[in-house]
Amino acid sequence: MNVVVLSGGGGGARFARGLQDALAPGELTVVGNVGDDVEVLGLHVSPDLDSILYTLAGVIDEERGWGRAGETWNALAAAAAWGGEEWFRLGDLDIGLHLVRTRALREGTRLSEITAGLVEKAGLETRILPATDDRLRTRVVTPAGELSFQEWFVGRAHRDEVDTVVFDGAGQARPAPGVLDALDAADSILVAPSNPYVSIGPILAVRGIREVIEGRRARCVAVSPLIGGRAVTGPLDRMLRRMAGGTTPAHVALSYRGLIDALVIDEADAPCEAPVELVVTKTLMRDRASARRLAEVVLEAACG
Amino acid sequence: MNVVVLSGGGGGARFARGLQDALAPGELTVVGNVGDDVEVLGLHVSPDLDSILYTLAGVIDEERGWGRAGETWNALAAAAAWGGEEWFRLGDLDIGLHLVRTRALREGTRLSEITAGLVEKAGLETRILPATDDRLRTRVVTPAGELSFQEWFVGRAHRDEVDTVVFDGAGQARPAPGVLDALDAADSILVAPSNPYVSIGPILAVRGIREVIEGRRARCVAVSPLIGGRAVTGPLDRMLRRMAGGTTPAHVALSYRGLIDALVIDEADAPCEAPVELVVTKTLMRDRASARRLAEVVLEAACG
Numbered sequence: 262m263n264v265v266v267l268s269g270g271g272g273g274a275r276f277a278r279g280l281q282d283a284l285a286p287g288e289l290t291v292v293g294n295v296g297d298d299v300e301v302l303g304l305h306v307s308p309d310l311d312s313i314l315y316t317l318a319g320v321i322d323e324e325r326g327w328g329r330a331g332e333t334w335n336a337l338a339a340a341a342a343w344g345g346e347e348w349f350r351l352g353d354l355d356i357g358l359h360l361v362r363t364r365a366l367r368e369g370t371r372l373s374e375i376t377a378g379l380v381e382k383a384g385l386e387t388r389i390l391p392a393t394d395d396r397l398r399t400r401v402v403t404p405a406g407e408l409s410f411q412e413w414f415v416g417r418a419h420r421d422e423v424d425t426v427v428f429d430g431a432g433q434a435r436p437a438p439g440v441l442d443a444l445d446a447a448d449s450i451l452v453a454p455s456n457p458y459v460s461i462g463p464i465l466a467v468r469g470i471r472e473v474i475e476g477r478r479a480r481c482v483a484v485s486p487l488i489g490g491r492a493v494t495g496p497l498d499r500m501l502r503r504m505a506g507g508t509t510p511a512h513v514a515l516s517y518r519g520l521i522d523a524l525v526i527d528e529a530d531a532p533c534e535a536p537v538e539l540v541v542t543k544t545l546m547r548d549r550a551s552a553r554r555l556a557e558v559v560l561e562a563a564c565g
Numbered sequence: 566m567n568v569v570v571l572s573g574g575g576g577g578a579r580f581a582r583g584l585q586d587a588l589a590p591g592e593l594t595v596v597g598n599v600g601d602d603v604e605v606l607g608l609h610v611s612p613d614l615d616s617i618l619y620t621l622a623g624v625i626d627e628e629r630g631w632g633r634a635g636e637t638w639n640a641l642a643a644a645a646a647w648g649g650e651e652w653f654r655l656g657d658l659d660i661g662l663h664l665v666r667t668r669a670l671r672e673g674t675r676l677s678e679i680t681a682g683l684v685e686k687a688g689l690e691t692r693i694l695p696a697t698d699d700r701l702r703t704r705v706v707t708p709a710g711e712l713s714f715q716e717w718f719v720g721r722a723h724r725d726e727v728d729t730v731v732f733d734g735a736g737q738a739r740p741a742p743g744v745l746d747a748l749d750a751a752d753s754i755l756v757a758p759s760n761p762y763v764s765i766g767p768i769l770a771v772r773g774i775r776e777v778i779e780g781r782r783a784r785c786v787a788v789s790p791l792i793g794g795r796a797v798t799g800p801l802d803r804m805l806r807r808m809a810g811g812t813t814p815a816h817v818a819l820s821y822r823g824l825i826d827a828l829v830i831d832e833a834d835a836p837c838e839a840p841v842e843l844v845v846t847k848t849l850m851r852d853r854a855s856a857r858r859l860a861e862v863v864l865e866a867a868c869g
């Protein structure tokens with residue numbers, strides 16, 4: 262059984278861990294968003310890939326939802342005292358990874374190779390693939406102007422409304438090695454409960470990924486990131502209202518038009534109508550066990 | 566009064582703090598060695614400049630003699646777990662500085678400008694100048710072959726005997742802005758109790774620095790780094806025996822031939838003969854007060 266899940270960080274990473282727990286070792290491939298990658302203090306940071314890696318490896322800070330458990334913040338504090346930026350919080354343990362990755366990138370190693378090395382060091386059998394090794398950066402157009410993703414999301418705490426999302430470099434970005442093959446060979450393609458605009462959108466913007474999913478033989482099932490029409494965390498509900506006109510399952514399904522056969526929604530959003538098959542369950546991932554239960558429901562829906 | 570001191574890290578940095586304490590604010594310029602600069606985990610590390618900065622700013626780990634007090638080591642441990650190098654110990658607080666410097670260097674800022682910025686952030690009135698902004702790297706020729714300075718000093722704990730020391734890039738390296746002017750305008754030029762071969766040697770190897778000291782009007786006084794013919798720390802006594810034939814004050818003085826008017830030596834090395842004027846005092850810097858007393862003796866010898 263080959264399962265591919267498209268994922269951002271946060272809820273997507275939790276869902277990926279649920280899948281990893283529910284599947285046999287080696288059955289899961291996670292294609293991760295790199296549109297919110299950012300250079301901080303000269304370090305290449307891949308927030309979503311890292312959240313996926315840390316979550317699958319069991320070293321994520323569960324409470325904060327990002328970064329590592331037991332983290333310290335001394336390097337960032339020292340950097341700030343010497344005049345460095347501190348708007349983007351990087352812990353010491355986290356910086357250890359960024360140092361290794363940044364040096365490898367400067368030496369010409371591709372992000373996908375580096376990520377594979379990290380996955381191996383973490384002892385994981387799940388594959389984590391960046392959607393692309395090329396430069397692709399999410400930008401949001403807001404009433405205050407166009408902003409880089411992290412400038413908006415972290416720097417301004419995503420308080421600006423979003424009129425549209427654009428992907429710098431999407432025209433040139435090629436899928437990372439393995440991505441198209443994995444999608445093509447998948448028995449199921451899943452879309453994690455991530456933000457369709459800024460987490461899944463940048464993955465689908467990579468040349469060829471949308472097309473191979475549209476031409477799939479496997480079923481493709483998405484999990485709605487909304488519960489009762491509201492985002493568990495983050496700005497998705499506000500984005501959907503402004504850009505799609507509402508936050509019902511139908512609005513979520515339309516953001517994946519032509520790509521999914523079914524949408525898994527929370528009990529709080531049922532009953533409702535949508536242009537795809539709906540599967541109703543409890544989608545809140547309070548802990549590892551509930552993430553696994555959700556994964557099992559989704560896998561059942563995907564295997565039909 | 567303008568005093569310029571040539572210095573490595575460690576004992577040189579302690580001596581520089583003694584001078585800073587003994588002089589009025591703004592009277593001291595430290596010209597620091599950059600021959601042992603090294604790239605670790607993609608970070609540009611300037612161990613001697615940093616020891617000088619940390620010591621003058623009062624944040625050095627006094628016991629260890631390098632790095633910052635209250636240091637933690639989480640980033641390095643994490644980097645090692647992800648496959649990074651860990652032979653060169655970098656603490657989290659220390660990494661904060663290296664991140665700021667490395668990014669500035671990559672953006673094209675010169676090491677001397679960056680160092681001036683750090684000095685300002687530390688609130689110091691002493692100037693710290695790298696000997697050069699250009700690439701100059703100390704290498705040692707040993708029976709085991711030629712090694713980079715840090716490979717020998719840290720990587721192999723300086724256990725190899727040294728036949729000769731060479732300075733990669735010395736032919737092209739120009740003095741950093743301000744160095745020649747400071748030496749020319751100095752009322753006293755001092756040489757800190759640092760290793761003549763690998764701490765002071767790389768400074769003197771920069772084009773023009775030796776010449777301006779040879780042509781000085783000011784007196785130039787060096788402090789011997791040996792006590793009773795032995796190095797307080799490090800491999801200098803073994804290096805002097807092998808490369809100069811002994812460890813008396815005369816051997817130290819000869820390593821500064823033509824450059825110094827007087828050598829300050831420890832009581833344990835007197836009486837003795839040397840080709841320069843000798844000043845005998847207690848040279849061991851146990852603490853800040855004894856470093857200041859030594860500085861006062863040296864300043865008197867230099868101004869006298």
